[in-house]
Amino acid sequence: MSDPVLATRNLNKNFGALRATDDVSIDLRPGEIHAIIGPNGAGKSTLIQQICGGLAPDSGQVLLNGQDVSGYSTQARAQAGLGRTFQISQLCMEDTVLENVVLGAMGTERMAWRFWRPALKRPELCDRAEAALERVGLSDERNTRCANLSHGQRRQLEVAVALTLSPKAFVMDEPMAGLGAEGSKRLTGFLDGLRQEAPILLVEHDMDAVFALADRISVLVYGKVIATGTAGEIRTSPEVRDAYLGDAA
Incomplete structure (x- = not known):
């Protein structure tokens, strides 16, 4: 075993x-x-x-x-x-789908929350985020505000955020x-x-x-x-x- x-x-x-x-x-x-x-x-x-x-x-x-x-x-x-999804959504509703997943990808870094760094211009983070969105079937929604997603799509997005951590x-x-x-x-x-x-x-x-x-x-x-x-x-x-x-x- x-x-x-x-x-x-x-x-x-x-x-x-x-x-x-x-x-x-x-x-x-x-x-x-x-x-x-x-x-x-x-x-x-x-x-x-x-x-x-x-x-x-x-x-x-x-x-x-x-x-x-x-x-x-x-x-x-x-x-x-350890990758987690929540009973009640923890997503940033005013941000886009891609921005939510990029923030998740930043969680692999010890200085993850230095927001003054232009994270969306960092190819390694964006590539990781795009790959996760492709996995869960949300690539076409990358520029959609999270608040405009259906409930099921938000669940998919939470999984994409977790995937960026290579759990x-x-x-x-x-x-x-x-x-x-x-x-x-x-x-x-x-x-x-x-x-x-x-x-x-x-x-x-x-x-x-x-x-x-x-x-x-x-x-x-x-x-x-x-x-x-x-x-x-x-x-x-x-x-x-x-x-x-x-x-x-």
Whole structure:
């Protein structure tokens, strides 16, 4: 079995008497999509924030390619190869599609936010941005303001921004949120191919997408992983059916 690209080891986070993550240990292996599912309030967002650097755990570790990145900032984790998309869009709505992706490409540099440098005139950044837009099918929208994109196109743009970092692993927080059936179908097909470039840790409520994509699924309930397995194993688990899936299984 290959060593995991991304892993958590015994992550714990308390908010007063509430245990938001309870001794969570999961891993993401090369070439796979590992989905994290669970009811609202299960601790999924808290877990993602701990993995990506937005929230420090009370105890435990986050490992990227075997390296402990628990003390790294969000930007340092991105520079180390952790690519993230968000549940709520973090794009610059007044900037163009290309400008958003160039800013993402600047995230690979330690002096990324020196805006007085004419980033859009730097061929290496623009080439990286253009290649990412081509990958996600947004090349024709390069000069469109982000605010004028459809919801599905903004999701594609977030993936393009993450691609500029040449990520070793993706963390995607509800990428299907707000998409219609056709948009979800297109994004599902894209993510299915993307796993070969970098594995994907996927938090998602769209069970059709989860069961279509995931090699493994972990179920989080009240901050604790109650089951990890293939789609078939999760569908037939009595504990998972009782705690979350119900008739959706």
